[in-house]
Amino acid sequence: MxxxxxxxxxxxxxxxxxxxxxxxxxxxxxxxxxxxxxxxxxxxxxxxxxxxxxxxxxxxxxxxxxxxxxxxxxxxxxxxxxxxxxxxxxxDPRRYLMQQQACLQKTMEALDPAAFEEALEALLSARRIFIQAKSASAAMGQLLFFRLRRLGLPVELLPGSGTELLEGLVQAGEQDLVIFFGFSKVSAEGRMILRRAETVRYRTLCFTGRLHPPAGERADLNLYVYRGAEKEYHSMTAAAALVDTLVVAASQRLGADGAARLQELHRMKQQFGR
Missing domain, CATH: 1.10.10 (Arc Repressor Mutant, subunit A)
Incomplete structure (x- = not known):
């Protein structure tokens, strides 16, 4: 036209x-x-x-x-x-960075301390932690996996989709935690994770862009991230900040144990010249 x-x-x-x-x-x-x-x-x-x-x-x-x-x-x-x-x-890069500050501010204002504490407890008490992320969220999944593994937590990165995801998800069971990302909506893989949890009873944690996800798309634990208005470009600034916030809180809660693991990693790097 x-x-x-x-x-x-x-x-x-x-x-x-x-x-x-x-x-x-x-x-x-x-x-x-x-x-x-x-x-x-x-x-x-x-x-x-x-x-x-x-x-x-x-x-x-x-x-x-x-x-x-x-x-x-x-x-x-x-x-x-x-x-x-x-x-x-x-x-204007400065104006855009100010927009990211606004995303961080809105994420902080909407953060429910009780929900964050419950997510932290689930993370630290899980027998195993599985992380599923794809597309733009894949970078957040990799970041969370890298940080938690450094702390010595039993974490596995699931394939983003396909049969390989099912092969990984079938290993998750009771006392495990499955983390996924569903900002504007829950993906088909996310719905699969939620549906499987009804039978297997592992716990689920979702990083979400919705304050009130519909019942069928709510995880056991939900951490809200504001990434911008509906029709704007959605950055991962606030998502990365919330991922790191969860990791730092886990590190603090682990105390000496977490520090000892990081020190041992540093010692091994020096020993092997890495």
Whole structure:
């Protein structure tokens, strides 16, 4: 469907007509381009691009982008990233880091101390700890696995999906803890973990982006992470911080035992030159 603009595109110059044709046929690419990159790609001046935006009834290049974004209805990661990048014009890393501070603040405000304490107790008392994570959450699963293993806890990293996940999950039983990540929704693998727990009775812990998950998607223990508004790019800043918070709390609770394991690891590294 052709893009609609506040003013008619009938009286555009040849250079402006070329700009319009590029935007129509490369909408997603255009949304991520600066005015300088568009100028270089089409061999037109930035002044021409600015005049082109005004001729279409837009105040400036930023408004032109927002108009294209609004009509393109981008979904999924590309749409979320575009909305985040275009939220305040040109991308400013300092402003984006301030947004991450807001994510941390909202995560902290929503943290239930009793729920966190219960999750910590489940982690430290489990016979074995299984971690399942895939896609963007895979990095969080790897981080948690690495940190807990360093403390000497009996932790295993499950495959993200497929038959191999089932082969790992079948080993989990009573007195074990299975941790998974389900921020905007619980994945098919997460639902599988929850359903299996009804029979086997291992405990489940979910890092979730929902304060009130529906009954069928609630784990035994749920730790809330705020990652941004629904249609924004969702970072893992607050998720990584909460993972590390749980690990540091576990380290403190283990006390001398946890420190002794870390010291022994350091000694072995020195011994073997690692």
């Amino acid at each position: 052709p893009l609609q603009f506040p003013q008619s595109s009938e009286n555009l110059t040849p250079a402006e007509r070329r700009l319009l044709e590029f935007i129509e046929s490369h909408r997603e690419e255009f949304l991520f381009m600066t005015i300088g990159q568009l100028s270089a790609a089409l061999g037109v001046s930035e002044a021409t691009i600015s005049r082109f935006a005004r001729h279409l009834g837009c105040q400036d290049f930023k408004q032109l982008k927002n108009l294209v974004l609004a009509q393109n209805h981008l979904e999924g990661p590309a749409g979320k990233l575009a909305r985040t990048v275009l939220a305040e014009g040109e991308f």
